[in-house]
Amino acid sequence: MMRILKVVSICFLMIFASHVEVSAKDDGFDWEPVMNAIIQIESKGNAAAVNGSYVGVLQISPVLVKECNNILKSSGSKKRYSLSDRFSASKSKEMFVIIQGFHNPLNSIEKAIRLWSGGIRYSVSKTQAYLRKVMRRLN
Incomplete structure (x- = not known):
């Protein structure tokens, strides 16, 4: 059960991190x-x-x-x-x-x-x- 929880947590973090990167690139930072x-x-x-x-x-x-x-x-x-x-x-x-x-x-x-x-x-x-x-x- 702990292993499944770790895998789900890692997947969530990867999805969250990729979303943050895309929005940071697209925000028109000067x-x-x-x-x-x-x-x-x-x-x-x-x-x-x-x-x-x-x-x-x-x-x-x-x-x-x-x-x-x-x-x-x-x-x-x-x-x-x-x-x-x-x-x-x-x-x-x-x-x-x-x-x-x-x-x-x-x-x-x-x-x-x-x-x-x-x-x-x-x-x-x-x-x-x-x-x-x-x-x-x-x-």
Whole structure:
């Protein structure tokens, strides 16, 4: 009986979690202020900014482009990004939103900033200074 109760509970939680993710993605959350703060920190708005393999206003790496394309592919979209799209401010912002929608479905601003700084498996301690810097710019 306990096992059945556990299975039912897990199924309920999975259904609830998937509903929360879908509604969080569809709610039209405005990432513009967060993106603008990050842009000022990363490149001061310079679309031609290059720092090693990181380029554009949001300093996007080839790994991030690949992750966006994987997300798009898994969702059935035919759209894909190229490495040169990183130099386009509007396409860079689209990639930011794709990453947040997939890896940050509840639209946490703190998580968004930490994800951008430290990647998908970010360390809280290693992203703390970056978080403070972006939050100061945001406020």
